[in-house]
Amino acid sequence: MKKTVKPQETAFDQVQKFYQFMNSNKLEVIEFSKDSTYIKLVRKHNNAVHQIPVFAPSAHAPAAHAPAAGHAPKAQPAAVSGETIKTPMSGIFFRAPSPSSPPYVREGDTVKEGQVICVIEAMKVFNEIKAEFTCVIEKVLQENGKPVEPNADLFLVKK
Numbered sequence: 001m002k003k004t005v006k007p008q009e010t011a012f013d014q015v016q017k018f019y020q021f022m023n024s025n026k027l028e029v030i031e032f033s034k035d036s037t038y039i040k041l042v043r044k045h046n047n048a049v050h051q052i053p054v055f056a057p058s059a060h061a062p063a064a065h066a067p068a069a070g071h072a073p074k075a076q077p078a079a080v081s082g083e084t085i086k087t088p089m090s091g092i093f094f095r096a097p098s099p100s101s102p103p104y105v106r107e108g109d110t111v112k113e114g115q116v117i118c119v120i121e122a123m124k125v126f127n128e129i130k131a132e133f134t135c136v137i138e139k140v141l142q143e144n145g146k147p148v149e150p151n152a153d154l155f156l157v158k159k
Contacts, residue, residue, distance in 0.1 A: 015039060026101075043100070084141070084153040087129065091122035093142045093154065103144075105155070109137045118154060135159050 014037070022030045022041055032039045087093070095103035095118055105117045111131045119126045135157040142154050 015041070082138070083135070083157050083159055085117065085129075085131065085135075085155045085157055087120055087148050087150060087152050087154050089120055089122055089127065090149050091120040091127070091147070093144065093146060093148045094119045094121060094126070095140065095144045097126075105137050105140075107137055107139055111135055111137060111157075120148065129154070133159060 014032075018030055018032060018039055018041055021027075022043070028043050030039075030041045095105075097104070097119065104119075105111055105115075111117060111134065113131055113134050115131050116128045117131050117137075118129050120129060121127075137155050138158050139156040140154075141156055142148055142152065148154070
């Protein structure tokens with residue numbers, strides 16, 4: 001009786017399998033240890049997103065002498081006519097749960113009441129912003145990763 005011998009799996013093969021498993025399950029970290037083998041994979045994120053300072057509203061906010069040329073489109077959302085979803089707090093506006101994830105909503109998406117539409121980071125806490133009514137997202141009014149003030153328009157919507 002002849003025994004068939006399986007080719008020995010290399011460490012590289014194991015790492016590849018773990019990497020594929022990690023990606024398919026959207027995991028941030030994966031660790032494996034068996035006998036003398038130890039594998040740890042960590043998804044690298046763009047840390048610049050998490051190092052943005054949180055801006056709190058102040059009485060002397062320099063809105064008039066801020067660089068107008070670079071922020072001219074920012075003034076446009078204030079003049080938007082129609083139904084909007086506003087932010088309840090100040091912080092950093094993020095369209096997705098992580099830099100490698102797709103946005104919660106896109107222009108043209110139908111959103112149901114209670115559905116998460118974005119997150120606002122304030123003091124290293126990510127606050128989910130949920131739709132208060134069923135609507136269609138017509139336009140995203142804020143730039144991803146940029147600070148927003150309380151009551152700022154986030155999305156132009158149609159009920």
